[in-house]
Amino acid sequence: MNIHEYQAKELFASYGIPIKAFRLVTEPGQLAQAAQELxxxxxxxxxxxxGGRGKAGGVKYAKTAEEAVKYGQDILNLTIKGFPVEKIILTEAADIKKEFYAGFITNRGTRAVTLMLSKAGGMDIEDLAxxxxxEILKIDFFARTGPDEDLxxxxxxxxxxxxxxxAQARDILDKLYRLFLEKDCSLTEINPLSIVDDDTLVAIDAKMSFDDNALFRHPEIQALENPEESSQDEKDAREAGLSFxxxxxxxxxxxNGAGLAMATLDLIKLAGGEPANFLDVGGSSNPNKVVSALKIIISNPNVKAILINIFGGITRCDDxxxxxxxAREQIQLDLPLVIRLVGTNQDEGRALLEKAGLQAFDGLSESVEKVVALATSEGGRQ
Known part of the structure; x- marks a missing residue:
């Protein structure tokens, strides 16, 4: 889960990481007061x-309160990379003497949290990487021992x-690491971390991402979720216990199964098709999950055909x-279905489908080619 800069800065401040004062604005009528207060x-x-707010015109320097109001009105009318701007912040300007980059990220390769540091912070850090x-230094922080102190x-x-x-950087990074661990983050980033006019280091920007699987431990973080973070079908899938x-x-x-789901998406792309979703019903044999999955998929108006690819192990094909x-009894299924049903209780499952006039296939490649053909030629809602 990702959060906005202003939310990340509030968390930074709660951990004693220095930031510049700011005001959140959600409508034009709040701009004048926010500018006057700062x-x-x-x-x-x-x-x-x-990302890319600055290059898209979403970051402006205002010399006066009047300019702040004008720029704020302009930015609230922007759409950046498909996201309409519904919130802005006004923050105290700083005389920046030097910009750095600092961030912690989960590193699966080293089974550690990796600190990344660079002398070159700012808008072009992605190009630098x-x-x-x-030019980006990396140091692993291990949960039990911390970093190699000499490094x-x-x-x-x-x-x-x-x-x-x-000394200032050490203090900030120690607090940022503690925040990373205590809130189960997957990323905490300061770009830029800047030396400002009074010769102190300040977090000018803030970015945070959280491990979705740990949100149950942090209701205060879950409450920060923004509507644009997840589509409605993703929210519905989460409530149904589906990975989507x-x-x-x-x-x-x-x-069924994340690995098989990823391979299925790859094969669809290889065959010239475009998958509309990743959906893993998991290993349970719960027919209601299939119903929920189909309801979610048919709610997408772009879907022209559906592929059901089951390799039953724990998951039973008859279920x-x-x-x-x-699902056919509860919802109107007016899209073509291609069903591959292999594994535990496949004969029983296929018999049930055949009795209802549905065919199940053996081969994955055959099934993928068929669903791609349906989607590209005769697929669509009947």
Whole structure:
């Protein structure tokens, strides 16, 4: 789960990480008061869950309150990478002397949390990571032992140089790491972490992402979820206990097992089709999950055909068949279905489907080619 900059800054402040004062604005009528409360020069920033705000015109420097109001009105009318701007913040401007990058991220390869540091912070950090990766220092923090202290100190000296800034950076990064661990984050990022006019380090921007699987431990974080973070079908799937990600294609997919689901999406792409979703019904033999899955998929108006790919182990093929037949009784299935049913109780499952006039296939490639053909030629709602 991702959150907005203003939400991340509030969490930063609660952990003692220095930020500049800001005001949240959700409608034009709040702009004048926010600008007056801050006084002087401000930065007006769009709050959208995507990068590239500055290049899209979503970040403006205002010398006066009047300029802040004008820029705020303009930004509230923007759409950035498909996200309409519904919130902005006005934040105190700072005389930035030097910009750095600092962030913690989960590193599955090293089974650690990796600290990334760079002398070159700001808008082009993504380009730096691609074109000059050697300019980003990486240090692993292990849950039980922490970082290698010699490497950590050497990195801080290399990046921040003066003893004053090294000490400030150490304090900020220690707090950022504690925030990362205590809130079950997958990313905490400060870009830029800047030396400002009074020679102190301040988090000018803030970005945080959280492990969805740990949100049950943090209702206060779950409460920060933004409507644009998840589509309605993703919310419905979560409530139904389904692993689901909405995609841009027109072939609905119901699969058991995340690995098989990923392979199915790859095969659909290879055959020239476009998957509309990732959906893993899991290993349980619960017919109601199939009903929920089909309801979610047919709610997407872009879907032209549906592929059901079941390789039964723990999942029983006859229960999947029962779920399909239940769905036909409860909802109007006016989309072509391609069903692959292999594994535990496949004969029983196929017999149920055949009795209802439905055919199940053996081969995955055959099933994928058929559903792609249906979606591209004769697929669609009847």
């Amino acid at each position: 006084g002087g020069e401000t930065i007006v920033k769009a709050q959208v869950l995507t 691609v074109n000059s990766p050697e 950590y100190e050497a990195a801080l000296k290399d990046i921040f140089r003066t003893q004053t800034h090294i 990600v909405s995609l841009d294609g027109d072939i609905g997919c119901i699969v 999947i068949a029962k779920g399909l037949l239940m």
